Amino acid sequence: MFISMEQRIFRMARAGGIDTNPTTFMQRANTFASAATQYGTTTMLTRREQTGLNGYVIMPAEAARSKAALALAHTVGAKSEETQLPDDLGDTPVIGTLTFRPSPVLRETQNGIDPSEFPKLLANTMPEGSWVAVSLRKPSNRERKFHTKWHNYRLGNANPQHHSYSPSAIMISVTAGGASQDEVRALLGQFTSGMPGFDLDTDVRFPKTRHSSWLGVPAGLLLAAATIFGLPQIPLDLPGFTAPSLFAIAGFLLVTGLAGLTGRMRSPEVKLRAKLSAAQFPPPPSRRTKPRPPHKEETIKRTINEGGEKKTIDKHIKAFDGDYPFAPDVFLVGPTVVVGMVSPHAGAISGETVSRERATPPAMLQPIGPFIGTNQDGKAHLSAPAMTFSVAVVGRPGSGKSLLTRTLFGWHCLERVAPCGRPGYPGRNNTLIAFESKGDGVAKYQAWGHTMGDRTLVIDVADPNTPGIDLFAVPGTNEEKALFFTNAMIYTFGKDAIGYRSATTLKAVLTAALAVNDELIESIEGRDPAVIRTGMSPMYYAYLLLAGRSDKVGVELAEGIKARAVKLRERGSPDPVIEAGWAAIAFLYDGTTPSKRAGLVEAPFSKIEDLLALEQWWSPSRRKVTWDQIIEGHKSVIINTGTSATGAVLDDSVNHAISSLLMFSLQNALKRLTSGWLEQQRYVTIFADELSLLSGSSPEVIGWIRDQGRSYGIRAILATQRPEQLGPQLRSNFLTYATLISFSQTDVGTAQEIAANLGGHGEWTQEDIQFLEPFHVVIRSEVDQKRQSAFIVKLPNFEANMASYPAAQGYVQAAA
Numbered sequence: 001m002f003i004s005m006e007q008r009i010f011r012m013a014r015a016g017g018i019d020t021n022p023t024t025f026m027q028r029a030n031t032f033a034s035a036a037t038q039y040g041t042t043t044m045l046t047r048r049e050q051t052g053l054n055g056y057v058i059m060p061a062e063a064a065r066s067k068a069a070l071a072l073a074h075t076v077g078a079k080s081e082e083t084q085l086p087d088d089l090g091d092t093p094v095i096g097t098l099t100f101r102p103s104p105v106l107r108e109t110q111n112g113i114d115p116s117e118f119p120k121l122l123a124n125t126m127p128e129g130s131w132v133a134v135s136l137r138k139p140s141n142r143e144r145k146f147h148t149k150w151h152n153y154r155l156g157n158a159n160p161q162h163h164s165y166s167p168s169a170i171m172i173s174v175t176a177g178g179a180s181q182d183e184v185r186a187l188l189g190q191f192t193s194g195m196p197g198f199d200l201d202t203d204v205r206f207p208k209t210r211h212s213s214w215l216g217v218p219a220g221l222l223l224a225a226a227t228i229f230g231l232p233q234i235p236l237d238l239p240g241f242t243a244p245s246l247f248a249i250a251g252f253l254l255v256t257g258l259a260g261l262t263g264r265m266r267s268p269e270v271k272l273r274a275k276l277s278a279a280q281f282p283p284p285p286s287r288r289t290k291p292r293p294p295h296k297e298e299t300i301k302r303t304i305n306e307g308g309e310k311k312t313i314d315k316h317i318k319a320f321d322g323d324y325p326f327a328p329d330v331f332l333v334g335p336t337v338v339v340g341m342v343s344p345h346a347g348a349i350s351g352e353t354v355s356r357e358r359a360t361p362p363a364m365l366q367p368i369g370p371f372i373g374t375n376q377d378g379k380a381h382l383s384a385p386a387m388t389f390s391v392a393v394v395g396r397p398g399s400g401k402s403l404l405t406r407t408l409f410g411w412h413c414l415e416r417v418a419p420c421g422r423p424g425y426p427g428r429n430n431t432l433i434a435f436e437s438k439g440d441g442v443a444k445y446q447a448w449g450h451t452m453g454d455r456t457l458v459i460d461v462a463d464p465n466t467p468g469i470d471l472f473a474v475p476g477t478n479e480e481k482a483l484f485f486t487n488a489m490i491y492t493f494g495k496d497a498i499g500y501r502s503a504t505t506l507k508a509v510l511t512a513a514l515a516v517n518d519e520l521i522e523s524i525e526g527r528d529p530a531v532i533r534t535g536m537s538p539m540y541y542a543y544l545l546l547a548g549r550s551d552k553v554g555v556e557l558a559e560g561i562k563a564r565a566v567k568l569r570e571r572g573s574p575d576p577v578i579e580a581g582w583a584a585i586a587f588l589y590d591g592t593t594p595s596k597r598a599g600l601v602e603a604p605f606s607k608i609e610d611l612l613a614l615e616q617w618w619s620p621s622r623r624k625v626t627w628d629q630i631i632e633g634h635k636s637v638i639i640n641t642g643t644s645a646t647g648a649v650l651d652d653s654v655n656h657a658i659s660s661l662l663m664f665s666l667q668n669a670l671k672r673l674t675s676g677w678l679e680q681q682r683y684v685t686i687f688a689d690e691l692s693l694l695s696g697s698s699p700e701v702i703g704w705i706r707d708q709g710r711s712y713g714i715r716a717i718l719a720t721q722r723p724e725q726l727g728p729q730l731r732s733n734f735l736t737y738a739t740l741i742s743f744s745q746t747d748v749g750t751a752q753e754i755a756a757n758l759g760g761h762g763e764w765t766q767e768d769i770q771f772l773e774p775f776h777v778v779i780r781s782e783v784d785q786k787r788q789s790a791f792i793v794k795l796p797n798f799e800a801n802m803a804s805y806p807a808a809q810g811y812v813q814a815a816a
């Protein structure tokens with residue numbers, strides 16, 4: 001107990017890359033685990049210090065001699081440097097321990113994720129001064145045996161794939177320190193969710209701040225009182241020493257209680273702190289009692305003897321999950337689950353940068369367009385003319401894509417207000433269309449427009465007090481409008497969701513729905529005015545015609561359309577629109593049996609129902625503008641498909657649907673209206689901070705922007721979090737936009753793909769992309785249609801001071 005084992009401590013300093021090949025990583029982690037647990041307890045410690053995030057390993061000198069630190073360094077892409085034991089861990093304001101929380105459900109495991117993710121997550125979440133420590137020891141055979149039973153029962157099968165079955169599995173306990181209980185809870189919560197493959201539910205326990213003997217004070221007082229007042233009441237003949245001995249016990253309780261209260265008896269917390277001050281983490285404890293094994297629900301037959309008669313009865317035994325096989329603050333895990341915590345590959349925060357700096361192409365150091373960022377070579381600019389070949393922005397969540405997109409919006413506002421007049425600059429005749437997918441960017445887009453002196457219109461999909469965009473506003477008959485809208489729906493939901501037959505039905509009911517007007521509705525005799533309502537959108541009438549309410553209501557409305565057509569014809573004033581409406585749905589409603597009709601309307605119905613969730617958007621009572629007005633009028637609009645300023649929220653699926661419908665109809669309008677605009681020096685610039693919402697189910701629209709958009713004067717600045725979700729065709733189209741701007745990427749595959757797209761025959765590696773520092777980007781672009789080599793810049797936060805932006809961009813006069 002009192003042997004102070006000689007300990008050594010090593011820091012994991014960054015060296016080279018981390019080998020993320022799962023097999024290599026696992027082998028190395030196992031080597032470390034067996035060396036580290038051979039001679040006692042080893043602890044891995046990650047601390048957020050002033051210098052950044054540092055990983056340490058504290059181990060018995062014996063383990064160090066057997067090169068355990070070296071093995072760990074190898075695993076996590078580091079060099080192990082011997083250093084001093086920290087002596088201030090005991091001073092952390094709050095220390096907490098992770099404990100098991102019984103739960104029937106397994107969390108989704110993160111098996112197979114990139115081990116370098118874990119330290120990055122920690123780097124992002126650990127406040128300065130906080131730390132997490134994982135102590136490890138070998139499991140005993142007994143512990144393994146109980147675990148196997150418990151775990152097999154939990155999973156319902158034996159799962160030898162699970163990391164905890166690895167022969168190198170280790171018992172761990174996790175302690176963390178931070179400024180407050182909340183901070184420690186949050187930290188340990190992040191920690192467990194970051195451990196790849198860890199799938200148990202957990203709680204956090206804080207060591208007791210008083211020795212439990214303090215309870216002796218109330219207990220002693222109670223006992224004394226009971227002796228004084230209670231004893232004489234007992235009518236038994238008690239031996240004479242009863243009262244004195246009870247007083248003695250009460251006195252003893254009081255004394256120890258007072259000792260507990262005044263800190264003479266050291267509380268668990270004080271003991272722990274004393275240990276941590278010497279960097280001595282206690283080994284993961286063992287369970288005190290034998291765990292009860294799990295068993296299934298069952299009914300057994302029992303023979304009992306009742307009044308001399310033998311009887312068989314059924315005895316029901318409830319299922320039992322079994323006791324957690326270890327002490328509550330101990331977990332059995334494969335080494336790969338935890339070793340990543342000390343990896344120094346958490347980006348800039350782990351010390352020196354890995355992404356090598358590259359020379360900036362001299363052409364891009366000239367003022368040829370928006371000044372985008374700085375580096376060792378000076379100020380880098382994007383070429384204004386090259387932006388007609390579109391700009392692709394990629395980066396992991398929270399990297400700064402939206403801010404960059406909005407900043408470029410600001411630059412275009414500036415050009416509209418004070419055109420600099422240089423060739424290829426977009427100038428005044430430039431329609432701006434910004435898609436905001438979350439909602440929180442709307443105010444910032446507005447602020448950009450306003451601060452640059454431009455006017456902007458906000459179209460907030462979820463807020464009926466802002467105008468909507470009329471998605472049926474294409475030239476032609478109702479039949480043509482219906483066909484157009486059906487195609488928009490196919491783009492949005494995919495050919496699988498809307499096949500040929502569904503498309504035919506959709507087009508028919510939309511043609512009819514567009515013909516419906518209030519007079520027609522009012523002419524329907526005996527209708528239920530709450531169902532067949534006036535003043536509703538075509539989407540609503542299409543929904544009724546698809547038997548959305550009931551077949552009967554569908555028939556009533558269809559008959560109404562027919563009757564109206566007949567009546568007007570008989571009056572000598574036939575209405576061709578209503579006639580066409582009826583003609584379109586005759587195949588559904590002219591003598592068709594309800595069951596046949598049901599077969600035809602079933603599939604398209606659900607998609608219309610999705611869109612109907614947004615009746616206020618389609619409603620005729622909402623003020624509408626058309627794409628034609630926006631584009632031809634060179635307006636600047638911000639379209640918000642996210643949470644509105646009023647707090648209304650769109651469902652994710654509705655957000656996606658409406659974004660894609662908008663994009664499809666925008667492209668239709670562009671094709672109709674802007675052919676040849678480049679020559680006329682008229683432009684439409686599209687900004688979107690989440691491309692995947694706009695891209696519908698097929699790559700064609702976004703692909704068209706790159707391939708044909710230029711001659712239409714289209715400039716697109718499109719960002720996405722997860723290019724891997726775009727589908728191979730769209731992704732390769734997107735990543736080959738003339739300008740590619742990449743923030744750091746966590747997905748290894750994507751990082752690799754981006755590196756490959758930066759060109760230069762392997763000059764850029766996946767790691768260069770993974771380890772970009774915050775707010776740094778790689779830019780690969782063109783000047784005068786010549787590809788420039790890629791380089792890195794740091795992006796200033798222009799949004800923090802918009803008023804100074806015009807001057808920073810060389811528009812000094814315009815700032816007025």
Ligand SMILES: Nc1ncnc2c1ncn2[C@@H]1O[C@H](COP(=O)(O)OP(=O)(O)OP(=O)(O)O)[C@@H](O)[C@H]1O
Nearest residue numbers: 396397398399400401402403404721775795796797
């Ligand atoms: N160049 C910068 N300098 C300083 N802070 C920045 C910079 N760019 C972005 N930020 C800050 O980083 C945070 C995230 O930025 P932003 O919303 O643009 O990220 P994102 O990549 O669009 O995220 P998401 O993928 O979640 O949409 C914001 O708080 C923003 O203010």
Ligand SMILES: [Mg+2]
Nearest residue numbers: 401402403689
């Ligand atoms: Mg964003």
